[in-house]
Amino acid sequence: MINFTQLVLASHNAGKLKELQAMLGESVHLRSIGEFSSVEPEETGLSFVENAILKARNASRISGLPALADDSGLAVDFLGGAPGIYSARYADGKGDAANNAKLLDVMKDVPQAERGAQFVCVLALVRHADDPLPILCEGLWHGRILTQASGEHGFGYDPLFWVPERECSSAELKPSDKNQISHRARAMDLLRQRLGLK
Numbered sequence: 001m002i003n004f005t006q007l008v009l010a011s012h013n014a015g016k017l018k019e020l021q022a023m024l025g026e027s028v029h030l031r032s033i034g035e036f037s038s039v040e041p042e043e044t045g046l047s048f049v050e051n052a053i054l055k056a057r058n059a060s061r062i063s064g065l066p067a068l069a070d071d072s073g074l075a076v077d078f079l080g081g082a083p084g085i086y087s088a089r090y091a092d093g094k095g096d097a098a099n100n101a102k103l104l105d106v107m108k109d110v111p112q113a114e115r116g117a118q119f120v121c122v123l124a125l126v127r128h129a130d131d132p133l134p135i136l137c138e139g140l141w142h143g144r145i146l147t148q149a150s151g152e153h154g155f156g157y158d159p160l161f162w163v164p165e166r167e168c169s170s171a172e173l174k175p176s177d178k179n180q181i182s183h184r185a186r187a188m189d190l191l192r193q194r195l196g197l198k
C-alpha cells in the first residue's frame with residue numbers, strides 16, 4: 001500500500017505540479033522532486049511510457065519515497081506525431097516561447113483540415129525505485145494547432161492548442177476547466193480509479 005502523504009512528483013515543471021495537485025485534491029500532498037535535487041534525468045526513452053517510468057524511478061531513488069511521473073507532449077498529425085516525446089526539447093531546450101515559435105513557423109502554410117493534433121500524457125507511479133510493476137495511465141486530448149498564439153493560462157503549447165469542444169485555445173480555458181478535460185485530467189482519472197481514490 002502506498003503512503004500518499006509522502007508522494008513525490010518526479011517533475012521540475014511547475015505547471016504540471018499545479019495541475020496534478022489540483023486534480024488530486026487535499027487528500028494527497030505532492031512534493032516536488034525539486035525539494036530533493038535540481039538535477040534533471042536525461043529522458044533517453046523512445047516513448048512517453050519509457051520516459052515516465054525512467055523519471056519515476058529516478059525520483060524514487062533520490063527521495064526514497066513512492067514517486068509519480070508525468071511524461072507528456074504534443075503530437076501533431078501533419079508532422080507524423082512530432083514533436084511528441086521531444087516536445088520540451090523541440091527548439092533545442094530554449095523553452096516554451098521558442099518551442100511555440102518554431103511550431104507556428106513549421107505549420108504556417110498548413111491548411112485548417114490538416115492541423116489536427118493531440119496532447120498526450122502518461123502517468124507512471126512506482127512504489128519504490130526498482131518497482132517491477134509501475135502503474136501506467138494514459139490520456140489523450142484532441143484538438144488543432146492554431147495559426148497564432150492566444151490566451152495567458154496554462155503552460156507549454158497551451159496558447160497554440162485549439163479545443164474544439166470549448167471553441168477556444170487551451171490557454172484561454174480557466175485552469176479549473178482545463179483540469180476537467182485535458183490529457184492530464186484523463187490520465188489522472190484512470191490513476192485515481194486504479195488507486196481506489198474514486
Ligand SMILES: O=c1nc[nH]c2c1ncn2[C@H]1C[C@H](O)[C@@H](COP(=O)(O)OP(=O)(O)OP(=O)(O)O)O1
Pocket residue numbers: 010011012013016040043055070071072073074087088089099119154155156157158170182184
Ligand atoms: O498541458 C499541457 N499544456 C501545454 N503544453 C504541455 C502540456 N503538457 C505537456 N506539454 C508540453 C510541455 C513540454 O514542452 C512537453 C512536456 O515535456 P516533459 O518532458 O513531459 O515535461 P518537462 O520537461 O516540462 O518537465 P519534467 O520532464 O520534469 O516533468 O509537453
Ligand SMILES: [Mg+2]
Pocket residue numbers: 043088
Ligand atoms: Mg522533461
